[in-house]
Amino acid sequence: MNLLDYLPFDLPHPALLAAGMLEGTVLAAVLALTALGLSIVFGIMRVVNVAHGEFYMLGAVLAWFITHTVSGIIGGPPWLGFALALIIAPLIVAALAAATDWLVLKRLNYDPEATIVATIGILYIIQQLALTFYGPDARPVEAPFDFRVQLPWFGYSGYKLCVVGAAILLMLIVWLILARTKIGLIMRATQYDRETAQAFGIPVDKVYAGVFALGAGLAAIGAVLIVPIQQAHYLMGGDPLLLSFIVVILGGLGSLKGTLVAAIFIGLSDGIISTLYEPTLAKILATLLVAMVLVFRPQGLFGARAA
Amino acid sequence: MATDDTNRRNLLKGAAAIGAVAAGSQLLPGAARYAQAQSSAPIKIGFQVHRTGIGAAYGRWYDRTTKAAAKLINDEGGINGRPIEIVAEDDGTDPKRGAEVIEKFATKHECDVAFGTLFSHVVIGSAPRAGELKLPYFVVSEGHHVASGMLNRYTLQPGITDVKSQVQSMAPWVADNLGKKVTMIYPDFAFGHDHRDYFSEAIERRGGNVIAKIAIPPRETSFFKYLPKIPKETEVLYHVMVGPGVLTFVKEMGEYFGDKRPEIFGFIDSLEAVDITSPGLEFLEGSHFWEGYPRYAGKDQSAHDKFYREAVGVDDTGASLSDPKDVSTFAHMFGCWETLHILKAGMEAADYKGPKDRQALIEAVENMDVFPESRAHPQGSKLFNGRTHQAFGHQHISRVEGGKLVPVHKTSIFDTFYEDETDYTKMSF
Numbered sequence: 081m082n083l084l085d086y087l088p089f090d091l092p093h094p095a096l097l098a099a100g101m102l103e104g105t106v107l108a109a110v111l112a113l114t115a116l117g118l119s120i121v122f123g124i125m126r127v128v129n130v131a132h133g134e135f136y137m138l139g140a141v142l143a144w145f146i147t148h149t150v151s152g153i154i155g156g157p158p159w160l161g162f163a164l165a166l167i168i169a170p171l172i173v174a175a176l177a178a179a180t181d182w183l184v185l186k187r188l189n190y191d192p193e194a195t196i197v198a199t200i201g202i203l204y205i206i207q208q209l210a211l212t213f214y215g216p217d218a219r220p221v222e223a224p225f226d227f228r229v230q231l232p233w234f235g236y237s238g239y240k241l242c243v244v245g246a247a248i249l250l251m252l253i254v255w256l257i258l259a260r261t262k263i264g265l266i267m268r269a270t271q272y273d274r275e276t277a278q279a280f281g282i283p284v285d286k287v288y289a290g291v292f293a294l295g296a297g298l299a300a301i302g303a304v305l306i307v308p309i310q311q312a313h314y315l316m317g318g319d320p321l322l323l324s325f326i327v328v329i330l331g332g333l334g335s336l337k338g339t340l341v342a343a344i345f346i347g348l349s350d351g352i353i354s355t356l357y358e359p360t361l362a363k364i365l366a367t368l369l370v371a372m373v374l375v376f377r378p379q380g381l382f383g384a385r386a387a
Numbered sequence: 388m389a390t391d392d393t394n395r396r397n398l399l400k401g402a403a404a405i406g407a408v409a410a411g412s413q414l415l416p417g418a419a420r421y422a423q424a425q426s427s428a429p430i431k432i433g434f435q436v437h438r439t440g441i442g443a444a445y446g447r448w449y450d451r452t453t454k455a456a457a458k459l460i461n462d463e464g465g466i467n468g469r470p471i472e473i474v475a476e477d478d479g480t481d482p483k484r485g486a487e488v489i490e491k492f493a494t495k496h497e498c499d500v501a502f503g504t505l506f507s508h509v510v511i512g513s514a515p516r517a518g519e520l521k522l523p524y525f526v527v528s529e530g531h532h533v534a535s536g537m538l539n540r541y542t543l544q545p546g547i548t549d550v551k552s553q554v555q556s557m558a559p560w561v562a563d564n565l566g567k568k569v570t571m572i573y574p575d576f577a578f579g580h581d582h583r584d585y586f587s588e589a590i591e592r593r594g595g596n597v598i599a600k601i602a603i604p605p606r607e608t609s610f611f612k613y614l615p616k617i618p619k620e621t622e623v624l625y626h627v628m629v630g631p632g633v634l635t636f637v638k639e640m641g642e643y644f645g646d647k648r649p650e651i652f653g654f655i656d657s658l659e660a661v662d663i664t665s666p667g668l669e670f671l672e673g674s675h676f677w678e679g680y681p682r683y684a685g686k687d688q689s690a691h692d693k694f695y696r697e698a699v700g701v702d703d704t705g706a707s708l709s710d711p712k713d714v715s716t717f718a719h720m721f722g723c724w725e726t727l728h729i730l731k732a733g734m735e736a737a738d739y740k741g742p743k744d745r746q747a748l749i750e751a752v753e754n755m756d757v758f759p760e761s762r763a764h765p766q767g768s769k770l771f772n773g774r775t776h777q778a779f780g781h782q783h784i785s786r787v788e789g790g791k792l793v794p795v796h797k798t799s800i801f802d803t804f805y806e807d808e809t810d811y812t813k814m815s816f
Binding site: 093095096098099100102103211215216217218220222228230233234235236237309310311315316319351354355359360 | 438439440443444446604606607608609611612613614615616632634635639642643644645660665666667
């Protein structure tokens with residue numbers, strides 16, 4: 081008698097499991113980048129940025145404008161437009177975020193409650209501006225390259241696999257900046273104690289603007305990577321915002337390691353549960369998990385307890 | 388206490404008096420307007436349009452078609468000698484806002500009728516309010532909820548056929564030509580459920596069966612994770628998707644199957660407003676689509692089709708005359724054109740003068756039975772069932788060949804009939 085016959089449930093088909101893991105890995109990679117931005121902003125500035133998803137959307141929409149201009153009007157190859165989008169779109173979004181910091185958040189003295197309300201307002205402003213100037217349509221961005229990887233059960237997009245690689249590379253760079261450079265040291269000093277940092281001559285205002293720009297830029301990079309898979313649409317910021325919050329709460333606000341671990345966990349479980357059962361069930365379980373963490377371990381899995 | 392009470396009573400009286408004065412002052416301009424309405428004031432048609440939200444591409448073309456039809460009707464003298472005015476309001480493709488828009492049509496804009504909704508959840512969310520406000524509501528939705536008896540006497544769908552009749556006329560052809568084991572992929576709301584239920588029934592009557600049903604939440608943006616649920620023995624993959632993610636859906640199907648794919652039969656809803664030659668869609672070559680009205684004008688194009696395309700501003704490939712990349716929702720938007728013409732015929736038959744004639748208008752439309760192919764009905768002849776408030780017409784199947792949709796089959800109107808499920812004419816107004 082086969083030992084497997086004693087299992088109280090059927091083992092999932094390997095094709096389903098493989099598809100779930102692949103989709104989950106891609107989601108985890110992009111989510112890690114996006115949530116990292118949210119986490120850095122909270123960790124250093126103590127600002128809960130509700131407009132984070134709109135910076136993501138803006139990255140995707142700008143990627144469409146750039147690739148459309150390069151291949152549609154100038155007639156360049158798709159990879160050129162995409163490469164330019166990958167550099168220019170996050171820079172524009174970062175500049176806009178720095179301006180937002182200077183125009184809005186700084187004037188509110190980074191008061192936690194006021195900044196939440198202010199970023200909700202920014203969310204709607206960015207979303208409606210995108211609707212006005214970009215329109216309500218979902219528009220495709222051509223992938224810079226496309227090849228199909230044949231697995232035993234089905235084929236998979238080679239581009240998606242490269243997105244995972246690119247996300248890992250980008251996260252390594254962010255980690256190096258934070259842990260090994262002087263800029264990173266200044267950021268960490270500001271996070272540790274704002275007043276003392278200022279007393280030591282660290283330009284805290286500039287650090288804050290830079291951090292807010294970096295956070296938004298990371299969301300935009302995630303969006304540029306995902307847009308050849310998903311198409312750019314003015315309402316696309318909602319899902320990444322929700323998932324980023326789930327990840328950041330699970331991992332512990334401000335903890336980069338926690339963010340990474342939680343992104344991988346949420347990404348993979350979303351992929352696998354969606355494939356084997358229902359996508360709605362995946363969202364229900366993730367939200368339930370957040371509720372449990374908030375009740376039993378409010379500082380998150382890796383977060384330090386608030387002083 | 389007593390003084391308090393008296394004071395309050397006085398206050399209430401005062402408030403009532405102010406209210407009466409306000410109402411009285413409103414009476415005069417209102418009366419003046421009505422007197423004018425008798426002669427030449429425009430007939431106001433509230434147009435509930437999906438300008439934003441997931442139905443935006445459809446909304447853009449429903450808008451263009453509606454404007455073209457309104458212009459034609461006005462150029463030819465309007466309705467009963469009065470011009471028509473289209474009052475467009477965005478519903479955000481959202482049922483809650485849909486109901487609010489209906490409210491605005493009735494109370495703020497004082498429209499004579501409401502018209503033009505496509506997405507089934509918006510229709511279902513709006514129709515009850517239209518019924519309460521006694522505002523005739525002419526939908527262009529193709530959902531089965533009108534004919535099923537779910538809505539009310541004020542809601543009619545005379546300008547477009549419904550999903551039940553579409554799928555049951557498709558099923559025999561699919562079973563005979565493509566295969567009998569079908570997997571269905573459809574959106575998880577009323578419109579998709581209509582497809583699921585009526586196609587399953589119809590294919591079983593032809594000796595086939597649906598071996599898997601894959602429902603996709605309406606806001607889904609990535610579809611790959613659903614594809615491994617398609618059973619290996621599937622002979623025909625039936626897809627009907629709507630919303631911003633459809634291009635992704637087809638692309639991911641292509642990546643998933645490669646060149647070893649089952650037969651694919653889709654509803655053009657999946658690719659309305661999408662250029663068939665878009666990158667990633669090569670995968671659909673050789674697959675089949677239902678079309679309510681063929682996007683590519685055939686060799687035997689009728690004079691009515693030619694006239695209609697010119698009026699709306701669409702070329703022989705279903706794209707905008709001004710921008711070949713701007714592809715229309717050709718298989719659906721004719722419903723706006725035809726509905727406005729039916730509205731004109733109905734208002735003329737009822738000698739419609741104003742909101743007090745709304746019941747007469749509905750009875751006049753209920754009494755209609757045949758819409759012959761004409762300039763008012765370029766998609767083709769239709770039969771109208773006044774009891775179920777639903778029109779029946781020809782359906783088309785096209786094959787993707789060389790990046791074009793080539794018509795291969797046209798059903799008869801009789802293939803689309805089913806037994807009445809309700810009788811709205813027995814319902815009181």
